[in-house]
Structures are given as C-alpha cells and as structure tokens.
Amino acid sequence: DNLLEIKNNSPILQKEKKPEKLIAAIENAIMHHSSVIVIPKEIVPKNKSDTIIINKSDFKSPLFRSQLAEHFRYQIAVNNTSNTLHQYYNFIINCIEVEYPKYIRKKTTKS
Numbered sequence: 087d088n089l090l091e092i093k094n095n096s097p098i099l100q101k102e103k104k105p106e107k108l109i110a111a112i113e114n115a116i117m118h119h120s121s122v123i124v125i126p127k128e129i130v131p132k133n134k135s136d137t138i139i140i141n142k143s144d145f146k147s148p149l150f151r152s153q154l155a156e157h158f159r160y161q162i163a164v165n166n167t168s169n170t171l172h173q174y175y176n177f178i179i180n181c182i183e184v185e186y187p188k189y190i191r192k193k194t195t196k197s
Contacts, residue, residue: 089105089108089109089112092112093108098111099111099112116139117139119141119142119143120139120140120141120142121139121140121141121142121145121186121189121190122137122138122139122140122189123137123138123139123140123178123181123189124136124137125137125138125174125177125178126177129170129173129174129177130174131168131170131171131174134171134174138178140154140189142190145186145189145190146190151182151183151186154182155179155182155183158175158178158179158182159175159179161175162175162176
C-alpha cells in the first residue's frame with residue numbers, strides 16, 4: 087500500500103522502475119536488518135503465524151528480549167487451556183531467551 091511513498095523517500099529506490107524489483111529490494115533490506123524466527127509447522131496453532139520478524143537491533147537488547155518474553159508468558163496465562171498454544175509460545179520464549187544468539191549473528195555471504 088505504501089510502495090510509492092517508500093520509493094519517493096529513498097534516493098536509491100527512486101531509480102527503480104519495476105515494482106517487482108522495488109518490492110524485492112525492500113524485502114531484502116528488511117530481512118538484512120531483521121532476526122527471523124521460524125516456528126515448526128507442527129506446533130503452529132490455527133490462525134497463528136509460523137514466522138516472527140524482529141528488528142535485529144531491538145533483539146540484541148536484553149531489556150527488549152525480556153519484555154517480549156514476558157508478553158508471550160502473558161499470552162500463555164491468558165490462554166491457559168490450550169496445550170497447542172503453550173507449545174507455540176514456549177517455543178518462541180525459548181528462542182528469545184536461550185537461542186537468541188543464533189538469531190542476531192551476522193549472516194556471512196560466500197563469494
């Protein structure tokens with residue numbers, strides 16, 4: 087919806103004529119600066135996302151990770167009857183609190 091606005095606010099993107107290439111460039115930039123948590127399909131409840139995208143700078147912050155984990159703990163408390171939701175949120179909390187280093191490492195590209 088905001089493709090034209092994004093294009094007009096970026097000198098680099100203003101040169102791009104094809105919308106597909108513009109979208110690809112934006113997605114690439116977002117993914118370069120993000121941590122992506124992919125949740126196994128077998129534990130994803132209906133109507134929940136199997137991917138969480140977090141700004142890498144935010145994810146590096148212990149305070150942010152703590153607040154995010156608390157948010158998901160709250161979701162467990164509110165949805166205390168569903169085992170599927172427990173598994174889903176516990177997986178996310180584990181990624182945030184224990185496995186976070188693998189999500190904030192810089193990806194190396196092979197030449």
